[in-house]
Amino acid sequence: MKQLHELTIKEVLDGYKNNDFTCVELVKHFLNRIEKYNPKLNIYLALNENALEQAAVVDKEITEKGITRPLLGIPFAIKDNFLTIGMETTAGSNILKGYMPQYESTVIEKIKSAGAIILGKTNMDSFAHGSSTETSDFGPTLNPWSIEKLPGGSSGGSAAAISAQLATVALGSETAGSIRQPAAWCGVTGLKPTYGRVSRYGIIAMASSTDSPGAIGRSVEDCAIVLEVISGKDNKDATTSPSLIERYSKNLEAPDLRGVRIGIVKEYLLSNMRDDVKNLILNAADKLRLLGATVDEVSLMDPKYAIGVYTVIQRSEVSSNLARFDGTRFGGTRDLFCEETKRRIMLGTYTLSAGYYDAFYKKAQAVRTKIISEFDEIFKTYDAIIGAVSPSPALSVGATKNQPMFGEMEDVLLEPSSIAGLASVGLPCGFVDSLPIGLQITSNQLKESIAIKIADCFQRHTEFQLFPDLDKTL
Amino acid sequence: MHTVTVTQDEVKKIAKLANLKLPDNEVELFADQFTKTIEVVNHLNEINTDSVKATYQINGLSNVTRADEVDEKSVLSQETALREAKKTHNGFFVVERLIDSDAEELI
Numbered sequence: 001m002k003q004l005h006e007l008t009i010k011e012v013l014d015g016y017k018n019n020d021f022t023c024v025e026l027v028k029h030f031l032n033r034i035e036k037y038n039p040k041l042n043i044y045l046a047l048n049e050n051a052l053e054q055a056a057v058v059d060k061e062i063t064e065k066g067i068t069r070p071l072l073g074i075p076f077a078i079k080d081n082f083l084t085i086g087m088e089t090t091a092g093s094n095i096l097k098g099y100m101p102q103y104e105s106t107v108i109e110k111i112k113s114a115g116a117i118i119l120g121k122t123n124m125d126s127f128a129h130g131s132s133t134e135t136s137d138f139g140p141t142l143n144p145w146s147i148e149k150l151p152g153g154s155s156g157g158s159a160a161a162i163s164a165q166l167a168t169v170a171l172g173s174e175t176a177g178s179i180r181q182p183a184a185w186c187g188v189t190g191l192k193p194t195y196g197r198v199s200r201y202g203i204i205a206m207a208s209s210t211d212s213p214g215a216i217g218r219s220v221e222d223c224a225i226v227l228e229v230i231s232g233k234d235n236k237d238a239t240t241s242p243s244l245i246e247r248y249s250k251n252l253e254a255p256d257l258r259g260v261r262i263g264i265v266k267e268y269l270l271s272n273m274r275d276d277v278k279n280l281i282l283n284a285a286d287k288l289r290l291l292g293a294t295v296d297e298v299s300l301m302d303p304k305y306a307i308g309v310y311t312v313i314q315r316s317e318v319s320s321n322l323a324r325f326d327g328t329r330f331g332g333t334r335d336l337f338c339e340e341t342k343r344r345i346m347l348g349t350y351t352l353s354a355g356y357y358d359a360f361y362k363k364a365q366a367v368r369t370k371i372i373s374e375f376d377e378i379f380k381t382y383d384a385i386i387g388a389v390s391p392s393p394a395l396s397v398g399a400t401k402n403q404p405m406f407g408e409m410e411d412v413l414l415e416p417s418s419i420a421g422l423a424s425v426g427l428p429c430g431f432v433d434s435l436p437i438g439l440q441i442t443s444n445q446l447k448e449s450i451a452i453k454i455a456d457c458f459q460r461h462t463e464f465q466l467f468p469d470l471d472k473t474l
Numbered sequence: 475m476h477t478v479t480v481t482q483d484e485v486k487k488i489a490k491l492a493n494l495k496l497p498d499n500e501v502e503l504f505a506d507q508f509t510k511t512i513e514v515v516n517h518l519n520e521i522n523t524d525s526v527k528a529t530y531q532i533n534g535l536s537n538v539t540r541a542d543e544v545d546e547k548s549v550l551s552q553e554t555a556l557r558e559a560k561k562t563h564n565g566f567f568v569v570e571r572l573i574d575s576d577a578e579e580l581i
Contacts, residue, residue, distance in 0.1 A: 102554045196533040209532060236548065238538040239531070301521075308518040311511065319492060326493070328569050330558035334494055342494055346485070347508055349492040351515075360515060365528030367521050372529060404507040405514060421532040445533065 004029040005165040006467070009074055009222045012168055016062050016073055023055040023062070023073035023117065026168075030075050030119055034166050040474050042141050043160045045080055046088050047120040054117050061115075070229055070249075072115030077167035079158045080121040081128060081204040082213070084108050091204040092124040092136040092154075095325055095336040102330075105202025106237065107171065107213050107230045114229045119167050122157025126338045127322065128173065128206045130154050131181055131407040134400045135340040142397070143186060144468045145435055149394040152182030153407075158216045159186040165467055169217040169226055175206045176310050176418035177389075177411030179214045180426030184389035184438020187428045187466060189459070190216045191223035191452070194445045195421030196241040198227075199234035207317040208239075210310075210418050219465060220425060220456040224248040227448065243446050251449045252456045256292040260454060261382045262441075263298030268387025268413050270303075277437055280430035281388050284439045284458065288386070291457055298385065300374055305367060306415035311408050312351050312364035313419070319348030343404060372420045379444040384451055387413055389426045389438035414440065423448035425455040428464040436466075478516075480508040 004026050007015065015021050031051065038044050048054075058073040078084060081091045083101035090096040108118075125135040133156025134140040141156045143149035144164040151160040155172030159182035162170050172179045174192040183190030191214045198213045205211060215226035231245040264285045269278050285295045322345050327333035337345070351360035378385060390410065400406040408415070417424050422442050429439035441458075443451040459465065482505045489496045496504070552565055561568035 099558060102550055102558060194533070196535070209530065235540055239533065239535060241533055241535070304517060305521060308515045312515055312518075323493070327560065328567055329555075332560075337494070339500070342496070342500070343504060343507065345492050345494065346488050346504060347511055349488050350480070350484070350508065353488070353491065362528050363518050363523065364515075365530055366523035366526045367518050368532075369526050369529040370521065370523065372532065405511055408514075419532075 005033055007168065008218055009071070009169060009225050012074055013067050013072065017067055023058040024052060026073070027051050027055040027075055027117060027119070030166060034119070037164055037166065037470050037474065040142065040147065041144060041160060041164055042139050043122055043157045043164060043166060044077070044120040045090065045123050045138055045157070048087060048118045051117055051119055058115065058117065069115035070225065071111055074116050075119045075168045076111060076116050077120060077122050077158050077161035077170040078108070078118055079124050079155050079170070079172045081124060081173060082108050082171060083202040083204070084118060084121065087118070087121060089121065089204070091128070092126040092138060093336070093338065093341070094137040095332045095334070097332070099331055103202060106199040106234045108202065110230050122161055122170065124157055125154035127204065127341050128154040128175060128178055129318070129340045129344050129407065130400065131177055131410040132395070132400045133157060133182070134397065135338060137338055140397055143394050144470060144473060145187060145394070147473060148396055149435065150185065150397055150399065152185035152390070152394060154178040155216060156182045159183050159188055159190065162186065162188040162216055162218060163467060164470060169215060169222050171213065172216045173203060173211060173213045174418065175210050175314060177414035179216060180389050180414055180424060180438065180440055181411060183216050183426045184428070184436065185394035187436030188216060188218065189220055189223055189428070190214065190426040191220070191227055192418070192424045192426070193227060193231065193448055194241065194423040196239050197423070197446070197448070198230050199232070199237040199240050201234055201236040205321040207314040208321060209313065209317060210421065220427060220452060220459050221249070221252050223425070224252060224452050224456070241446065246449050248449060248452055251453050253460065254453050254457045257288060257454060257457050258292035260293040262288055262293050262295045262454065263378060263382040263385040264295055265385050265387045266297050266299050267302055270391055273388065273391050274432065276432040277388060277392065280432070280437050281386070281439060284429045285386065287462060288454070288458060291461060293454070298378055298382065300378065300416065301371060303412045303416055306371060306419060307408050307412055309364045309367045309371065309419055310415040311405065312360050313368065315344045315348035316352045316361050317348065319345045319352060368419050371416055375420050375422065375444065384441050384443045384454055386439060386441050389413060389440045393432050393435035393437055417442045421445055423451050425451045427455050427459055428466070429462070430464060478509070478512045480505050480512065
């Protein structure tokens with residue numbers, strides 16, 4: 001008999017329908033768990049004081065109307081860069097401590113319209129500048145698998161919330177790796193949609209040309225259900241795609257992958273990668289073959305170039321986006337930025353400055369064109385490419401100290417697909433040293449359905465959806 | 475090959491452009507770190523981009539417009555807009571004095 005915190009979205013909705021439990025009971029259950037485990041793990045920065053009240057309203061709706069909304073009464077953990085009216089939003093930074101948003105993110109509006117309950121705001125690298133959650137001004141989040149380890153980042157709080165089972169599903173965002181990498185380090189599933197599939201309106205900006213809000217959950221199915229709700233053109237975000245939203249939640253439970261062509265990227269099995277990590281990825285490729293897919297080795301540009309491209313583009317766009325934090329209309333003064341944020345703003349200012357713009361920014365954007373055309377070429381033949389998410393399992397707390405390019409180095413395998421705005425699912429594919437390892441399944445822009453189909457089929461035929469026993473870990 | 479050593483003077487200049495005040499120890503630290511970062515970035519010069527155009531917008535959209543009409547739902551009330559500011563005066567944001575101030579010459 002599953003416990004309440006172990007239920008998927010479908011199981012929660014069925015439970016409500018069958019009167020197995022109420023929304024108030026489910027929310028209370030999570031709040032109790034949060035009270036017990038959050039102090040040690042530092043996952044939530046703030047909780048929704050009205051959660052139980054809102055849950056009672058949901059129960060009334062269920063009684064009167066039944067389940068007519070896709071996320072009715074589903075408890076969410078929200079990364080703290082999504083503006084939420086009535087709840088402090090800090091982006092993990094002291095400069096926004098105490099900031100109460102004056103408008104709401106489109107994605108939050110959408111999940112609320114779908115009936116979701118927000119449990120709280122999760123910890124993240126300050127302004128999303130990191131791949132560890134260690135640059136948060138409010139202390140690192142710890143990995144629920146081992147408290148000496150980091151959960152990854154920048155959506156570390158959201159990924160840890162799912163791993164620690166302190167919410168049914170979570171929202172995160174990815175600029176280059178920030179959904180998939182913490183999902184991998186925490187052993188959960190993350191879905192980074194195509195750039196422009198989901199509105200960025202009301203999400204504190206990092207790099208405007210790659211930021212992609214997405215879902216982190218127990219399963220591909222849960223992420224797909226959320227994606228269907230949050231996708232869509234938004235008049236408030238001119239970069240959103242006018243493409244019709246597919247029924248992502250209906251593209252699941254394929255019995256096999258016959259006819260699917262997958263490329264395993266040889267360069268994503270880095271020479272300095274541990275053999276045990278490599279083997280898990282090769283095993284995953286074998287599993288996909290057993291499911292009927294063709295899996296061929298393919299070759300792409302060495303991902304080290306993506307580091308250069310991403311570093312320049314991201315830091316340049318960061319320097320522009322963070323100019324708005326001047327302490328005049330909201331927030332504190334610029335001396336409150338943490339060191340990592342200052343570093344990124346300054347490097348970006350440098351690469352955009354007169355005399356260097358052509359050598360760095362323009363050059364990076366030209367190499368970006370090459371990366372994109374290379375992917376376009378590969379996707380003429382293949383439906384998806386796979387590889388590892390991260391070169392290693394979760395690193396230890398403190399690993400980011402004195403590492404000015406920690407984030408960009410850690411995310412080397414994810415930067416190419418982020419730079420090109422591709423859709424990608426990151427899901428667990430095994431363990432090394434008792435820590436989870438993630439597999440990425442990446443498809444071309446607006447083809448998330450195929451990545452979801454492959455990931456879902458792989459997940460249903462393997463048993464890697466595991467969750468730590470917190471009473472043992474903590 | 476565009477080898478670059480980022481000097482402390484350059485760091486100070488960038489800090490000014492970025493409106494950041496850096497303590498002296500950070501100036502030295504950043505000069506060293508930026509030089510290392512630029513070394514990584516310089517790998518890009520190994521890729522020939524002679525006839526390659528830059529991509530700024532990856533989903534091919536351009537000139538996305540809307541009707542020039544006010545959508546009341548997207549407008550903040552003055553009260554809401556001012557609410558989070560540290561200093562306001564008679565319904566205005568208060569900014570630091572720029573004109574006739576003692577601020578150093580702008581770059």
